[in-house]
Amino acid sequence: MATLEDSFLADLDDLSDNEAELDESDGDDAKKDEEDIDMDMADLETLNYDDLDSVSKLQKSQRYLDIMHKVEEALGKESDGTEKGTVLEDDPEYKLIVDCNQLSVDIENEIAIVHNFIRDKYRLKFQELESLVNHPIDYARVVKKIGNETDLTLVDLEGLLPSAIIMVVSVTALTTKGSPLPEDVLQKTLEACDRALDLDSARKKVLDFVESKMGSIAPNLSAIVGSAVAAKLMGTAGGLSALAKMPACNVQVLGHKRKNLAGFSSATSQLRVGYLEQTEIFQSTPPALKSRAGRILAAKSTLAARVDATRGDPSGTNGKALREEIRKKIEKWQEPPPARQPKPLPVPDSEPKKRRGGRRLRKMKERYAVTDMRKLANRMAFGTPEESSLGDGLGEGYGMLGQAGSNRLRISSVPSKLKINPTIAKKLKERNYAGGATTSGLTSSLAFTPVQGIELCNPQQALGLGSGTQSTYFSESGTFSKLKKI
C-alpha cells in the first residue's frame, strides 16, 4: 500500500512538473496565438495580408525549436533501447515521440496555411495552377521553379510533377488570364515557398526519427504494417493513444490523398486506402482483392495499436500472430472454388411444369388466334343455305361470310394484330395508293422517256424499275432517306 501511495504521489509530482513546462511553452504560444487570432481577424477583414510572418509563426516558436533540437540530438546518437519504464508514459523517449507526433500535425497545418498564402499571392499570375497541382509541397516547388516566367517552355518541370500534369500545366499557361507579379510580391511568394519546403523537410526529419523508434514504441503495430507506415499513421493520428481510439474505418483512410484526375475517368481505382496502401501486405495482394485486404489490414492494425497503447505486449508476438492471420485469410480468398460435380437427372414428373403468362405470351398466342373472317365462316345463318367454294354444297362453306343480310359490311378494316414483313407492308401500301382514288398530287403515271417523249405506260415499269422521275422523296410510303442528328 505504501508503494502504491508513493507511486501516486510520484505521478502527481510528474504532473506538476509537466504542467510547469507546458505552462512555459504554452505561455509563449498562448500569447502568440492571441496575437495570431487578432492579426487573422484583422487580416480577414482586409483580406490583404502582406507579411508571411504574420500568418505562419510556427517556425519561430520555442516549442518547435526545442523539439527539433532534441530530434536532431537523438538522431545523432545511438539510443539505449533497453531502458524502458514499466509505464509507457514515463519513458522520456515516448514523450519525445508524442511531442513529435503533435508537432508533425502542427507542421502539416502550418504548411496548409503557407500554401494558402502562396496560392493567394500567385493567383494573380497563374490562377489555374492551384486546381491542377493539389499537393501543397508540389505547388510550392512549381511556383518556385516558374517564378515570374510567362513562357513555360523555358521552365523545366521534369521530376517535380508527372509528365501528364506537366503537359496540362504548359498548355493551360498559354491561355491563362494572369499577369506577371510585381517584384516585392514575387519576393514574398518565393520566401513563402522556401518556408513551406523547410517545414516539409523538418516534418520528414521528425517522421524519420519516429520511424526509427517505432520498434520499441509500438512493436505490434509495426509487426503488421511495418515501421514506416506505423510512424506515418501515428503522426497523422496525433499519438498512439489517439490512433488507438480511432475506429478501424478511420484508420483505413488516414493519409488518403486526393488525386488530380485531369480528365481521367474516376470510375476506376477508387480504393479507400491511405498510408496502408504502402504496406507490404497490401502491395502483394492481387488487385481484385485489394479493397478487402485494405479493410482487414485496417481492422487488425487498429487492434494492434490498441494493444500497444496499453503496453499489453512489449514483445510484439501479438502483432506477428495478427499478421499471420491476415496472410492466411488473403490466401484463402485466392483459392479456386471447389470443382462442380455433374448433377444427377431430376426424378421424372416430380417438378410440375411452370406455365408462364403475361403480355409476351398473349402476343404470341394472338398470331394463331381465330380471325374474324374464320369466325364468320364458321357460323351459318338459319334458313339460308350457305355458299361454298365449289358451289352446291361441295368444298368449303363460307358461312356468314359475304352474306347480304349480315349487318356487318364485309370485313371491318381493323388493323390486324398479325405482324407483316415490313418490305411486304411497304409494297402493299404502294399498290394501294397507286390504285386508290386518293393519291398524292405529285405522282404521275405519265412517263417522260428519252425515246418517245411522253408515254402513257411506263416502259421501265415492265422492267420493274419504275419511272425515273417518280421520286421516292414524295412517296406516301417512303421513309426518311437521310437522318441527321441536330
Next chain:
Amino acid sequence: MESVLLPTLTKKEEIDRIINNTIDKVLVLRFGRTSDENCLLLDDILEKSARDVSKFATVALVDVDSDQVQVYVNYFDITLFPSTVFFFNAHHMKLDSGTADHTKWVGKFHEKQDFIDVVEVIFRGAMKGKMIVHCPLPPERIPKYQLLYKDV
C-alpha cells in the same frame, strides 16, 4: 469421373436384400459375366449413367457364374448374356420392345441416352401403376436375337 463401381452381387441373399430395399426407385439388374465383350460394353454404359439416373434408379450387376444365383437365372429364364431385368418396389417390370421376350432386355444399349430413356419410361409407367411399358427406342436401336425353344 466414375468413382463408385457398380455393386456386383454373387449371393441370393444379396439379391433379395437389394430388391426389397430399393423403395420408389427402379432397380436395374444386369445378368452377365465379365468375360463377355457385349457385357463389358453394357457395363460401361451402365456405369456412366448410374450417377445421372441415381435419383430414380439403382443399378447393380449380377455375376451369372456364381452358384447361388442360378436360381434366379432359371426363374427369369436367362439364356443369352447380358440380360437386364427391371424391378420397381420389388415388382418385376415388363418392357415391350418389339421382341418376343418382354420380361427382360437382352443385349447392350447403343448409347447412354437410350438406357436413360428406357429407365425413365419404366419409372413413369411404374409410378402410374402399370406393369408393362412400351419401349421408346426405334427398332434399329434394339438388339435382335433369336429365341430358341428347346433347341428348335
